[in-house]
Amino acid sequence: MVAKSMNVSNVLVLVIAAAVFTLHGTEAAQYTVGDELGWTIPPGGAATYASWAAKHNLVVLDILTFNFAVGEQDLALVTKEDFDACNTADPLLVFQQPGDYIFQSQGMYYLTCTFAGHCAKGQKIALYFAPSGGSPSPSPAAGQSQSQSADDAAAVKFVSKKEYGFKKLMPGTMKSL
Numbered sequence: 001m002v003a004k005s006m007n008v009s010n011v012l013v014l015v016i017a018a019a020v021f022t023l024h025g026t027e028a029a030q031y032t033v034g035d036e037l038g039w040t041i042p043p044g045g046a047a048t049y050a051s052w053a054a055k056h057n058l059v060v061l062d063i064l065t066f067n068f069a070v071g072e073q074d075l076a077l078v079t080k081e082d083f084d085a086c087n088t089a090d091p092l093l094v095f096q097q098p099g100d101y102i103f104q105s106q107g108m109y110y111l112t113c114t115f116a117g118h119c120a121k122g123q124k125i126a127l128y129f130a131p132s133g134g135s136p137s138p139s140p141a142a143g144q145s146q147s148q149s150a151d152d153a154a155a156v157k158f159v160s161k162k163e164y165g166f167k168k169l170m171p172g173t174m175k176s177l
Contacts, residue, residue: 028059028062028063028132029058029059029063030063030064030065030100031062031063031064031065033049033065033066033067034048038067039066039067039073039075039098039113040069040073041113041118042123044122045121045122046124047122048122049122049123049125050126053126053128057130059129059130059131060104060105060130060131060132061103061132062102062103062129063100063101064100064101064103065100066095066101067098068113070096070097070098073098073113073118074095074096074114074115075098075113076088076091076092076094076111076114077091077092077094077109077110078091078111078112079110080108080110080126082110083110083112083124083126086124088112091112094114103127103129105129106129106130107128107129108126108127108128109126109128109129110124111127112124112125
């Protein structure tokens with residue numbers, strides 16, 4: 001009788017542990033945007049980064065690394081309209097340094113480079129972040145805009161390259177559009 005109650009207890013503990021793990025979700029994944037190419041004017045034009053985005057099912061809290069040459073590139077968050085028109089005159093936010101970025105809210109993010117001609121040559125990417133905790137949903141097709149108001153702010157954090165991790169975060173605010 002004691003052995004039978006211990007087996008039931010062990011099974012119950014395993015079920016609870018599995019439920020906690022499932023509810024907590026998985027660890028954040030880390031990706032380098034553009035893989036070996038990094039964040040630059042892509043030789044294949046805008047299709048290069050569109051293809052990269054389509055191959056990755058991103059979820060909230062994933063970490064994206066943007067590698068680029070300081071002074072030759074930057075990373076700017078823009079509205080969908082400015083993204084489509086390659087208008088970089090009034091970006092919502094600009095990062096001058098390469099680094100790791102944590103996207104903390106679900107939605108579409110439109111990123112480009114503000115240097116003259118870079119966006120028109122394909123240095124831009126539209127990324128969809130699905131909610132974390134469940135199975136990620138694929139990036140919406142270009143016609144399926146997940147647009148929200150520009151007032152819906154989502155936090156994005158720049159992670160210091162010197163002390164990687166979540167201890168030393170420099171906050172920046174990006175808007176989910």
